[in-house]
Amino acid sequence: MPRMIFISLPVADLPASMAFYEALGFTNNPQFSDTTGACMVWSEAIHVMLLTHEKWRTFTDRPIPPPTSSEVSLGLSLDSREAVDAMVAAAVANGGTADVNPVQDMGFMYGRDLTDPDGHIWGPMWMDPAAMPAE
CATH class of the missing domain: 3.10.180.10 (2,3-Dihydroxybiphenyl 1,2-Dioxygenase, domain 1)
Known part of the structure; x- marks a missing residue:
């Protein structure tokens, strides 16, 4: 398998976030998407996983930073x-x-x-x- 990067991001509104990333040129991979998360593809090696806050919390107990912060x-x-x-x-x-x-x-x-x-x-x-x- 080639080296790839999967960036996971918590999002407040999954459909709106999908539309945002599609407008930037990402495409959705429905094979790895459902009502709790969407796999948005930038290239063969770069994928962004948009996760609802509820789904995000199944991965970590750390707080979701406010939109005004930078990680x-x-x-x-x-x-x-x-x-x-x-x-x-x-x-x-x-x-x-x-x-x-x-x-x-x-x-x-x-x-x-x-x-x-x-x-x-x-x-x-x-x-x-x-x-x-x-x-």
Whole structure:
């Protein structure tokens, strides 16, 4: 089996969260989805498990952090600056928040941070390694 990552996130409204992630370009894998959780696929190696709060609590007794806190920021590489801006626009149109941190524009690298409706931070970014300044 290839190495893969499965990111589990607690969500307050599973259907709304699924719609949010679909708008960002994720697809649902119904084989691993039910009324308590949904497997959202970014690539062959990256999957996000959206779990209702009730389902999440079957995995841990630790509290679910409020949407205003930060535990982790998850980065996603995209093909262009325009794709970064399009993902952020899709996030905003579907209940997310844009630019929760300052936009990073270094010419050869461009990134913006957004949150999903539950406050989870995603950082779509684009980079052109050939344009990186020489050290």
